[in-house]
Amino acid sequence: MTLLKREFIVNGCTNEMEVSSHETLLNLLQQRLQRDDINGGCGRGDCGACTLLLNGQPVHACLVLAAELTSADVVETAGNMTLHAGNDRHIVNAYQDHAPGICDFCRPGLWISTKALLSEVPAPTDEQIREMIAGHLCYCTSFDQLVEAVNVAARAISEGGT
Amino acid sequence: MDYRQPLTLAEALTLLRDAVAPVHLLAGGTDLIPQLRGVNDPTLTLVDLKHIKELSEFIIRADGSVVIGAAVSAQRMKTNRDFNRFWPGLHDAVAVMGSRQIMSRATLGGNICHGSPAADTVPALIAAGAMCRICSSDGERMVPVNEVITSPGKTCLRKGEILVSVSLPARPLRSTDAYLRITPRKKMDVAIASVAVNLTIDESLCVLQCSVALGAVAPVAFAVSEASEFMTGQRVDQAMMARLQRTVRQASRPIDDIRATAEYRTQVTGLLAVRAFEMAFARVTENTSRDQNS
Numbered sequence: 001m002t003l004l005k006r007e008f009i010v011n012g013c014t015n016e017m018e019v020s021s022h023e024t025l026l027n028l029l030q031q032r033l034q035r036d037d038i039n040g041g042c043g044r045g046d047c048g049a050c051t052l053l054l055n056g057q058p059v060h061a062c063l064v065l066a067a068e069l070t071s072a073d074v075v076e077t078a079g080n081m082t083l084h085a086g087n088d089r090h091i092v093n094a095y096q097d098h099a100p101g102i103c104d105f106c107r108p109g110l111w112i113s114t115k116a117l118l119s120e121v122p123a124p125t126d127e128q129i130r131e132m133i134a135g136h137l138c139y140c141t142s143f144d145q146l147v148e149a150v151n152v153a154a155r156a157i158s159e160g161g162t
Numbered sequence: 163m164d165y166r167q168p169l170t171l172a173e174a175l176t177l178l179r180d181a182v183a184p185v186h187l188l189a190g191g192t193d194l195i196p197q198l199r200g201v202n203d204p205t206l207t208l209v210d211l212k213h214i215k216e217l218s219e220f221i222i223r224a225d226g227s228v229v230i231g232a233a234v235s236a237q238r239m240k241t242n243r244d245f246n247r248f249w250p251g252l253h254d255a256v257a258v259m260g261s262r263q264i265m266s267r268a269t270l271g272g273n274i275c276h277g278s279p280a281a282d283t284v285p286a287l288i289a290a291g292a293m294c295r296i297c298s299s300d301g302e303r304m305v306p307v308n309e310v311i312t313s314p315g316k317t318c319l320r321k322g323e324i325l326v327s328v329s330l331p332a333r334p335l336r337s338t339d340a341y342l343r344i345t346p347r348k349k350m351d352v353a354i355a356s357v358a359v360n361l362t363i364d365e366s367l368c369v370l371q372c373s374v375a376l377g378a379v380a381p382v383a384f385a386v387s388e389a390s391e392f393m394t395g396q397r398v399d400q401a402m403m404a405r406l407q408r409t410v411r412q413a414s415r416p417i418d419d420i421r422a423t424a425e426y427r428t429q430v431t432g433l434l435a436v437r438a439f440e441m442a443f444a445r446v447t448e449n450t451s452r453d454q455n456s
Contacts, residue, residue: 022163051263065165
C-alpha cells in the first residue's frame with residue numbers, strides 16, 4: 001500500500017500524517033482523527049451527511065481523497081461552529097430554536113451548508129434555501145422549519161452582534 | 163493504488179505514456195471516487211489533474227469566445243457573470259449539474275468524459291459548436307464535442323490522451339442559447355430528456371443559424387441537423403414551431419426505463435425543443451432591444 005505524507009489544516013490545527021492513496025477525507029477525519037462532528041452516509045455524494053468546508057467551499061468528505069490535500073488546504077467541520085461567537089453561533093442557535101427535531105446525523109452537514117450559503121448569499125430567498133436543503137437527504141423535521149432556521153440565522157447575521 | 167499529482171501537462175502526459183497498468187484520470191472525482199470504493203488494486207494509478215495550469219484555465223474573451231479547462235469546477239462556471247451573459251444556456255446546464263457540494267467539485271471535463279447520455283452540459287456544448295482539445299505526448303488534436311462521446315460511458319480518447327480544455331466560438335451579433343430539461347424530481351435528479359438551442363437571428367428576426375441538440379433520448383447526445391436545415395433563413399412563426407416539434411420527435415430515439423417511457427420522452431422532447439427555442443428567441447430579442455436603447 002502506498003503511503004503519502006500530507007499536511008493540512010483542520011479547524012485551525014495543522015495535521016501532518018501519512019495517508020493511503022485510496023483513503024477518503026471522511027475516513028481520515030472519522031477513523032484516524034476520531035472526529036465525531038461529521039457523519040458518513042451513502043459514500044457517493046447523495047445524502048450530504050459528510051458535508052464540510054474545504055477552503056471555504058462545501059464538499060462531500062466522502063468524495064475527496066485524503067491524498068488530494070496539500071499544505072494550503074483548510075478543512076472546517078461543524079464542530080468548529082459551536083466554539084465561536086458571531087455568525088457561526090447565530091446559525092447554531094437558529095437551528096436549535098427553529099428546527100429542534102433535526103437529528104445528530106443530519107445536523108452537522110446542514111450547519112455547514114447553511115454557513116456556505118450565507119457567506120455567498122447573505123439574504124437568500126426561500127427558493128435558494130430549499131436548493132441548499134436539496135443537497136441533504138434529511139427527513140428529520142419539516143423543510144419549512146429548516147427554511148425558517150436559515151432565514152432567522154440570515155437575519156441575525158445581518159443585524160450583527162453576538 | 164498509486165496516486166500521482168503532476169504539476170504540468172507535460173509531466174501528466176509522460177506519466178500516461180509510460181504507464182503499463184490501468185490509469186484513472188481524477189478531476190472532481192464525483193463519479194470516479196464512488197466507483198473506486200472498495201477497489202484496492204495495487205497496479206492501478208490515479209492521476210490527479212487539478213494542479214495543471216492548462217486544465218484550470220477559464221478564459222472569456224470580449225467576443226464571447228471561451229476556453230474552459232477540463233478541471234474547471236461547475237461552481238466556478240456558474241458564478242461567472244460574463245459566462246452567463248454570453249452563454250446563458252450552457253450556464254443553465256452547468257447550474258443543474260448537482261447539489262452545491264457537487265458543484266464545488268464536479269468539472270466540465272468530467273461531465274463530458276463520464277459519457278452519460280443524460281449529461282447536462284453535453285447537449286449545450288454540442289449546440290454551441292464546442293471543440294475539445296485532446297493532448298497526448300505525441301501531439302494534440304481538436305475534436306468536436308459530439309464526436310468525443312462514442313457510446314454510453316465510452317469516449318474517443320485513446321491511451322495516453324487527456325481532454326485538456328473545451329473551446330466555445332465567438333458570439334455573433336444577435337445570438338444566444340438556451341437549455342431545458344425534464345427530471346422526475348424537481349431537484350438533484352438526472353434528466354429524462356433535455357434540449358439545447360443555440361440561435362442567431364438577423365435584423366428582421368429571421369433565423370440565421372440555429373443548432374438544436376438533444377440529451378437523454380439516445381445512447382449519446384446529438385445535434386438534430388434536420389432542424390437546423392429547415393429553420394435557416396426562415397421567419398419565426400407557429401408553423402416553424404410545429405415543424406420543429408415534429409422534427410425533434412422524429413429524431414429522438416429514447417428507451418423505456420425505470421424513470422420514463424420512450425413514448426413520454428419522445429413527446430416531451432418535442433415540447434422542450436419549442437420552449438427552449440422560444441426562450442433563446444426571447445433572450446436574443448430582449449438583448450437586441452436593450453442594445454438599441456443603450
